[in-house]
Amino acid sequence: MPSHKLNIAAQTKNYHDLAAHVNEALNDVDKDLLETADIYAGRTAAYWAVQKGSPECLGIMAKAGANLHKACPHVWEIDDSSGFGDGYLIDPSSEDDRLKVHHALNQTTLSFVTRTCCECSGNEHLKTCSRCRMARYCSEDCQANGWETHQLVCKRIQTGSDMVTVHKKFPDPAKKNPGGFEPHNELEEDTIVDANGEHGESSACWEYYDIETKSWVAYPDELKVAIEDVYSQGTFARYAFRPGCPDAEGIEENPISCVPSNNVSTHSICFSHMIDHQIYTGAGRKIRRREVEIVEPEAAKPKRKFGCVPLCGAME
Numbered sequence: 001m002p003s004h005k006l007n008i009a010a011q012t013k014n015y016h017d018l019a020a021h022v023n024e025a026l027n028d029v030d031k032d033l034l035e036t037a038d039i040y041a042g043r044t045a046a047y048w049a050v051q052k053g054s055p056e057c058l059g060i061m062a063k064a065g066a067n068l069h070k071a072c073p074h075v076w077e078i079d080d081s082s083g084f085g086d087g088y089l090i091d092p093s094s095e096d097d098r099l100k101v102h103h104a105l106n107q108t109t110l111s112f113v114t115r116t117c118c119e120c121s122g123n124e125h126l127k128t129c130s131r132c133r134m135a136r137y138c139s140e141d142c143q144a145n146g147w148e149t150h151q152l153v154c155k156r157i158q159t160g161s162d163m164v165t166v167h168k169k170f171p172d173p174a175k176k177n178p179g180g181f182e183p184h185n186e187l188e189e190d191t192i193v194d195a196n197g198e199h200g201e202s203s204a205c206w207e208y209y210d211i212e213t214k215s216w217v218a219y220p221d222e223l224k225v226a227i228e229d230v231y232s233q234g235t236f237a238r239y240a241f242r243p244g245c246p247d248a249e250g251i252e253e254n255p256i257s258c259v260p261s262n263n264v265s266t267h268s269i270c271f272s273h274m275i276d277h278q279i280y281t282g283a284g285r286k287i288r289r290r291e292v293e294i295v296e297p298e299a300a301k302p303k304r305k306f307g308c309v310p311l312c313g314a315m316e
Helices: 002-011 015-027 031-035 045-051 055-064 097-114 140-150 154-161 227-232
Strands: 076-078 088-090 202-210 215-218 287-295 303-306
Touching: 002 015, 002 045, 002 055, 015 031, 015 055, 015 154, 031 055, 045 055, 045 097, 055 097, 055 154, 097 140
Parallel strands: none
Antiparallel strands: 076 088, 202 215, 202 287, 287 303
């Protein structure tokens, strides 16, 4: 099937074959093939483009209009150079020199999908990079500061996107991931999430960035769904994420894959430490911790004073 060819081409970083298969799919008006995942791995061609560090393949998939919400991996899978092993996993925050292109692709993809500045994560006065047409910047200073990283992928993304010839216009990214879960109940006004489970002079309020309303939204106190329902819908550990875990600060929410290996476990997939009301899911969203200073006035009813410490840049 063409969908298999797409994923194989992206996984092997063969962008010439990928462009041919993508143009064929678009000519046949069969855009759904762009989102078809591997039978066993459950990963799309866009995911493989970022996972394997191929700017050309990412440019092809973005120009074709693929949904990039699931394109940012939770962990990097490094191939075994000896050819005798299956490779190994590296934490997404690793500063390994081999991952510079991977990080630049991840950063550019998030900027494109979430409509935020590639450097500071701001969401105002955004302009798109004229070459790659994916990275967004809120100022010339941010663009200059981020150029050392973005230059690793900018021209190569353009090379890939130019190979999609069915249409000239670079499409806008999908607004959401139609297959992802969202937090259920709304957070009541004046309710504060105490991520540490302790009440003291200050506590942490975890929030995610809603790309539709362009605002930060606090996680609900309780997820109104039974854990059995989560299991029945196939969510399992790969979608489980607990805001409040110190190691998760600044990391984006993303599923690692549809069918991960049973032995995959990283500090940013904290299922073993969670109970049902601590499960939050969704792909392609930035998170931050907001420090909350609790002031005890003379009145019986306490009032709260907020101070914002964004982890993903100044968004407000």
